[in-house]
Amino acid sequence: MKTPPLLEVQNLHKSYNNVEVLGGVDFTVRRGQVKALLGPSGSGKSTILRMISLLEPADSGTILLDGEPIGVIGGRVDVRPAPERVLARQRTAIGMVFQKFNLFPHLDATRNVMSGLTTVLKVPKKEAREQALEMLDRVGLSARAHAYPAELSGGQQQRVAIARALVMKPKLMLFDEPTSALDPELVREVLDVMEKLASDGMTMVVVTHEMRFARSVASEVALFDSGQIVEQAPPDRFFDAPEHERTRRFLAHMH
């Protein structure tokens, strides 16, 4: 039997105040793949990441992680949100990185990275600290381990945020425009960390406007528009020979 994709999103729907934001989204991400999601502002990219990370329930549809439905109890047809306790547990398997970093300002870098370990996974403090320092080293921030978020540059903050998600050993990492809030000269250091992560085999879904990153790192690129995937293809084909007019227009706009 062949192994299921790590992430499978089937027919996901979501409306806010009767306005449809996601209109039946389907996509799969295989283990070790990097999926880049492109699309104009307001097309529902953040919304779909919030659904996958179980921060908000979808109206209908299925999310399978490692072949298992997450976020719901009952069958695959009957979509009832799982109780908060179950959701909280399931969220630990999915790392999320936000556009605005969302580091905890009252904790230094190390304790930001430790927070999930100690609070959620109940790892003893000493061990959590060791793991946090190791992870900060991986994102190149050993020297700033005791700095508070307000003392870090945007790029550094985002790398701490990545470390904070990674230390939980998630199966899947989601990135919502991780470099959009950064000054241009700080974008590279964050993309470098993400590239290294991808080459280490992490499965990732990345919402981004960084075309060069999508082309060089993604295994597959998808264009999102009006709550639907318009086109998805490996980067070469997506960028050099897009099938859809909508994709061509989007790409023309980006260059």
Next chain:
Amino acid sequence: MAFDSTIFFDQLFSEAYLRGALLSLSLAIASQIGAVIIGFGLALGKSSKFAVVRSLCTSYIWFFRAVPALLLLLLMWNGLPQLSPVFQKEWYSPFLAAFIGLALAEGAFMAEIIRSALMSVDDGQQLAARALGMTRGQVLFKVVLPQATRVALPPTGNEFIGMVKYTSLASVISLQELLTTAQMGVAVTFRYAEYYAAATVYYLVIVSVLMLLQNRVERRFTWTSTPTRRRFPALSRAGAAGSPKQTTTQEKVPA
């Protein structure tokens, strides 16, 4: 009749005044703690998903904001025992009556302070915490509350100073706090200036110490690795976390 400094100093260092001051201070501390607990409950209740809970909290705040504290104390001390024999027993002391009355009244004001402090915490904070797998309780106590505390501290300090002065109202229910002590002395000697001046000095000392304490506590909430004085955000370069503008030390990017 000139100011007799001998009488003044005799009273200032008398046991009666010292005891009165301690009583005032303990009543203020107890009532303020009670008010913070009540206010916290009300603040949470006001954002409950149950409409009944919300309107109960709103009614409470409405009532205790409207009723004068002095009237409330009289009600507690003279009214309650008439309504129920439970309050005619030995244990129901003026201190207890004053504590209940002041805590109930101040709770309504603390509710608003705590509620706006809770709401001032950026929404991204709870998103990030939940994405790590924290339960709602953990999000509240580990992430939101520490940040809300920083916002609530200055106005709470203000309220506490007000509370110290409000304890003087308990003189009407024969609690032997500072003002009662002064009144009793005056009733015998008619040395108004000396006796009132002694009480004034105590209030000044208590409030000054509290202001110093508040300053120290607030400084613990600067959230920087190097202890510095907290300044107005507009004047301070280390502004809110999440501001992508700062570029601090340069350090190597991971290879």
